[in-house]
Amino acid sequence: MKRGGGRRYYRPEDIDLLRRIRGLLYDDGYTIKGVQKLLKQESGRSADGAEKASLQAADGGLGDSEKAALRQILAELEDIRKLV
Secondary structure, eight states: OBOGGGOBOOOHHHHHHHHHHHIIIIISOOOHHHHHHHHHHHTTSOHHHHHHHHHHHHTTTOOHHHHHHHHHHHHHHHHHHHHO
16 A cells, blocks of 8 residues: 555555565575465465465474474464554
8 A cells, every 4th residue: 555655554464464475485485486376375265274274384394393483483473463
């Protein structure tokens, strides 16, 4: 969205989506087309289901400690979202 004077306005949901896309690209090794396909598949699901599906898709080759760290980060982000 754009505000007065042509400045862009990003909602918290927009920022969350951008962070998620960045994580999928740089941390999980997805291609741009892969991220597009994943997001398109998830568009019909509920928000909670989409987050769980992205974790399941992203944790394919991770160890238990890495999975635990990702779960902790997700919980912290969800707490931040509630505050905003």
